[in-house]
Amino acid sequence: MRRETKVRQRVRIHKCMRFLRNRTIAAGIAERLLGPMRRLCKACGIFSRGGGANAGDRPSLWGWIFSCRWTAVVLLALGFAASFAIPRFNLVNPYYQLILMYVCINIILAISLNLVNGYMGEFSVGHAGFMAVGAYVSAILTVKVLPAGLGQVMFPLAVAAGGAVAALVGLVVAIPSFKTRGDYLAIVTLAFNMIVKSLFENIDAVGGPRGLLGISKLTTLPWVFVWTILSVWIIRNFVYSRFGRGVLSIREDEIASDMMSVNTRHVKMLAFVVSSFFAGVAGALYAHLMQFINPRMFDILKSTDILVMVYLGGIGSIAGSILGASIYTVLLEALRPLGIWRMVFMPLVLVLVMIFRPRGIMGFREFRLFMRREDYEDRPLPAPPIASQDGGEAPT
Amino acid sequence: MTMLQIERLTHRFGGLCAVQDFNLNLAAGELVGIIGPNGAGKTTVFNLITGIYRPASGSIRFKGKELAGKTSNAIASKGIARTFQNIRLFKDLSVLDNVRIAHYAQTRYSALEALLHAGRYRAEERRVRESAMLLLKTFRLEKHTHEYARNLPYGLQRRLEMARALAIRPALMLLDEPAAGMNPREIKELMDYIMWIRGQFELTILLIEHRMRLVMGICERIKVLDFGATIAEGRPDEVRNNPLVLEAYLGNEAER
Numbered sequence: 215m216r217r218e219t220k221v222r223q224r225v226r227i228h229k230c231m232r233f234l235r236n237r238t239i240a241a242g243i244a245e246r247l248l249g250p251m252r253r254l255c256k257a258c259g260i261f262s263r264g265g266g267a268n269a270g271d272r273p274s275l276w277g278w279i280f281s282c283r284w285t286a287v288v289l290l291a292l293g294f295a296a297s298f299a300i301p302r303f304n305l306v307n308p309y310y311q312l313i314l315m316y317v318c319i320n321i322i323l324a325i326s327l328n329l330v331n332g333y334m335g336e337f338s339v340g341h342a343g344f345m346a347v348g349a350y351v352s353a354i355l356t357v358k359v360l361p362a363g364l365g366q367v368m369f370p371l372a373v374a375a376g377g378a379v380a381a382l383v384g385l386v387v388a389i390p391s392f393k394t395r396g397d398y399l400a401i402v403t404l405a406f407n408m409i410v411k412s413l414f415e416n417i418d419a420v421g422g423p424r425g426l427l428g429i430s431k432l433t434t435l436p437w438v439f440v441w442t443i444l445s446v447w448i449i450r451n452f453v454y455s456r457f458g459r460g461v462l463s464i465r466e467d468e469i470a471s472d473m474m475s476v477n478t479r480h481v482k483m484l485a486f487v488v489s490s491f492f493a494g495v496a497g498a499l500y501a502h503l504m505q506f507i508n509p510r511m512f513d514i515l516k517s518t519d520i521l522v523m524v525y526l527g528g529i530g531s532i533a534g535s536i537l538g539a540s541i542y543t544v545l546l547e548a549l550r551p552l553g554i555w556r557m558v559f560m561p562l563v564l565v566l567v568m569i570f571r572p573r574g575i576m577g578f579r580e581f582r583l584f585m586r587r588e589d590y591e592d593r594p595l596p597a598p599p600i601a602s603q604d605g606g607e608a609p610t
Numbered sequence: 611m612t613m614l615q616i617e618r619l620t621h622r623f624g625g626l627c628a629v630q631d632f633n634l635n636l637a638a639g640e641l642v643g644i645i646g647p648n649g650a651g652k653t654t655v656f657n658l659i660t661g662i663y664r665p666a667s668g669s670i671r672f673k674g675k676e677l678a679g680k681t682s683n684a685i686a687s688k689g690i691a692r693t694f695q696n697i698r699l700f701k702d703l704s705v706l707d708n709v710r711i712a713h714y715a716q717t718r719y720s721a722l723e724a725l726l727h728a729g730r731y732r733a734e735e736r737r738v739r740e741s742a743m744l745l746l747k748t749f750r751l752e753k754h755t756h757e758y759a760r761n762l763p764y765g766l767q768r769r770l771e772m773a774r775a776l777a778i779r780p781a782l783m784l785l786d787e788p789a790a791g792m793n794p795r796e797i798k799e800l801m802d803y804i805m806w807i808r809g810q811f812e813l814t815i816l817l818i819e820h821r822m823r824l825v826m827g828i829c830e831r832i833k834v835l836d837f838g839a840t841i842a843e844g845r846p847d848e849v850r851n852n853p854l855v856l857e858a859y860l861g862n863e864a865e866r
Contacts, residue, residue: 448725455724455731456710456717456738459703463711466700472682473660473692475715475778479681484721578702588739589704590756 297439318442320539324523326492332529335465340403341520343410344380346512348494349501352376353429369432373498380494381487388486414509425508433503445492528574533581611638613814619668628654630838641815643829650835652818661685687715691780693771695787701760709742712777749773785817
């Protein structure tokens with residue numbers, strides 16, 4: 215009798231284990247695939263979590279290479295040279311060049327949206343609206359205002375102007391929506407995106423719903439590269455400044471952040487303006503790449519695309535935005551043979567990422583390349599000023 | 611010199627009068643406690659001083675300047691720091707960043723300098739980092755510089771919150787139940803800490819506490835609140851024997 219119950223118990227435990235194993239089989243596969251990659255990355259020391267929790271790690275050669283200041287310079291030089299050489303000597307076929315430019319533009323979009331949605335933890339869903347403003351302003355400038363012969367020379371100016379007007383519009387959106395707390399930003403930006411779209415649809419001077427035609431193709435690989443690097447650099451600078459820390463503290467606890475003397479309203483507006491500036495820049499580059507724009511290109515679906523890139527790549531991470539934008543863009547192109555089914559496949563990828571990595575691939579992690587060294591490395595403390603020495607340390 | 615002067619401060623939540631005709635004069639360097647049963651309006655007073663709520667009437671003057679109507683961050687940068695009853699650290703940020711964030715108002719560089727990492731940026735960032743590291747060192751937290759605040763044990767989180775509050779270089783510190791969740795030994799430690807920072811950082815301290823041991827032990831003056839009204843005020847030994855206070859805490863004679 216007692217023996218029997220014991221056996222039964224064992225059978226039950228066995229069944230339980232099997233059930234659990236089946237449930238985790240998908241997780242197991244993911245682990246098999248990601249495990250070696252993760253170990254490799256860890257060995258190389260190229261990651262750092264937000265606060266740099268692994269400060270005590272033994273430095274390795276790869277770690278040194280990836281955190282060395284010169285690495286960034288060398289990579290930049292190589293990238294810049296490549297961006298000139300590729301179109302000049304036709305190193306890759308034009309279709310791939312086009313995709314490369316899409317990737318870069320999407321990186322700008324993702325990184326700028328990440329500032330608001332990832333770092334600040336607010337929820338803006340109308341990023342394509344700012345893109346539209348940038349696209350239209352710059353296109354009007356190059357097509358109608360600036361002399362045609364000077365197009366190539368005036369192009370950076372037109373792009374910057376597109377960004378500047380988008381930033382201004384961003385300020386106008388930010389003023390009312392940051393007066394309140396909570397989900398209002400999502401609603402305001404959603405409405406803003408719709409307003410922008412129907413505004414351009416109803417202005418005949420810019421082609422109305424037919425769109426604006428005859429934009430010359432001024433967006434070239436070197437220009438896209440330069441603007442991408444610029445946006446990555448500036449947003450990274452922003453993140454590692456008092457304003458960036460303010461943005462992070464707002465995400466963590468807005469009331470506490472206010473109590474710690476952070477001017478939350480100011481910081482939020484600044485982040486939103488910087489974010490919309492780069493959305494405008496991306497729009498301008500996009501317009502001069504497509505050579506034709508219409509309002510429907512900048513609808514809610516486009517905004518959703520950018521959101522997907524941000525959440526796929528990882529919130530609160532520059533590396534994540536770059537990764538997310540690249541993966542999403544390339545995958546969408548690579549899956550073209552699937553036809554309509556790619557629109558089934560992509561959401562599936564997103565669902566899987568959300569299950570296994572809810573914060574995205576790189577959520578709140580960063581390549582050391584993008585970080586400031588003192589934010590993950592222990593430096594010997596400088597000798598304290600005399601004034602504070604007399605008190606010594608606190609009582610135990 | 612008068613540090614904080616509160617006159618006839620009143621605040622209502624709907625029909626409920628949370629604080630009524632609250633008066634308080636804090637001289638520089640004083641250590642005053644506010645006690646009272648749960649729901650007496652103690653934390654509401656703190657929230658009124660720090661600008662989370664707007665008072666219905668009355669005035670709050672800090673170093674002679676009116677505070678009512680100012681935003682919380684403006685009040686904080688004038689030199690009023692506080693800690694919270696339930697610790698409110700930036701949990702997913704490093705210990706260092708927690709303290710650096712509180713340097714926001716003292717950091718002198720513009721948005722443009724921040725975006726380009728140019729101009730005053732480098733020197734100011736170095737200064738902020740050094741000042742933050744010094745605070746961490748004085749509070750014996752330097753071993754945890756790059757640790758997430760979330761991962762610190764409870765006692766250290768309390769200490770970090772105090773270090774963070776001191777980083778805004780306050781003249782007045784508001785401590786909201788600093789001994790919540792502490793055992794008698796830790797309370798003793800905390801009392802030493804409070805006395806020490808008060809001398810070291812030349813602070814005026816206003817503190818809310820339930821633990822009589824702590825309040826009676828270190829406060830020079832005590833104010834007792836009940837249902838928003840001040841029912842007693844004075845030195846610890848005076849307050850201890852005040853019949854009104856006993857009634858508020860223990861019920862009246864007949865019920866006892």
